[in-house]
Amino acid sequence: MKYYWHYNYPIGAVYIAENDGHIAGLYFSGDKKQKRQKNLFEKELSGFALNESPLIKKASKQLDEYFSGRRRAFDLPLRFEGTGFQKQVWEALMTIPYGETRSYGQVAAQIGNPKAGRAIGMANNRNPISIICPCHRVIGSDGSLVGYGGGLKNKKYLLDLEAANRDA
Numbered sequence: 001m002k003y004y005w006h007y008n009y010p011i012g013a014v015y016i017a018e019n020d021g022h023i024a025g026l027y028f029s030g031d032k033k034q035k036r037q038k039n040l041f042e043k044e045l046s047g048f049a050l051n052e053s054p055l056i057k058k059a060s061k062q063l064d065e066y067f068s069g070r071r072r073a074f075d076l077p078l079r080f081e082g083t084g085f086q087k088q089v090w091e092a093l094m095t096i097p098y099g100e101t102r103s104y105g106q107v108a109a110q111i112g113n114p115k116a117g118r119a120i121g122m123a124n125n126r127n128p129i130s131i132i133c134p135c136h137r138v139i140g141s142d143g144s145l146v147g148y149g150g151g152l153k154n155k156k157y158l159l160d161l162e163a164a165n166r167d168a
Helices: 032-044 054-067 084-093 104-110 117-125 152-165
Strands: 002-009 012-019 022-028
Touching: 002 054, 012 054, 022 054, 084 104, 084 117, 104 117
Parallel strands: none
Antiparallel strands: 002 012, 012 022
């Protein structure tokens, strides 16, 4: 079955989607700056029923723990829908440790395609399971915060949250 539910977190409203026993999406409802993300979740969630399933509740509980600084890794079954390249990038993102960052170039090198920095950025932008698959941990090669479907303000919030709790 396909379900979704809405929750409010310190970064705003978030929709969590489940597809046949796997978390398949985490979308920001967002403001005008997050219009693409809002359009994406509306498109992606068509055909999903509004239902707070046990798995979605579990994901919400883990997100609550994450935002309170008590959780550094998620323990949820995930289902990524995308191209082979996108899935490869998203799997690489899952290896970035809590409180650390990587550049697009570093992720490209990790997947064995060192010249694919821009393609990494596009795959990062299409990540359907934000936060849980930590695309917010990817930054510019000069250390700048660039690109985030949930908005740069939220990216900074997530990175600051992790930095503050990294050694706790």
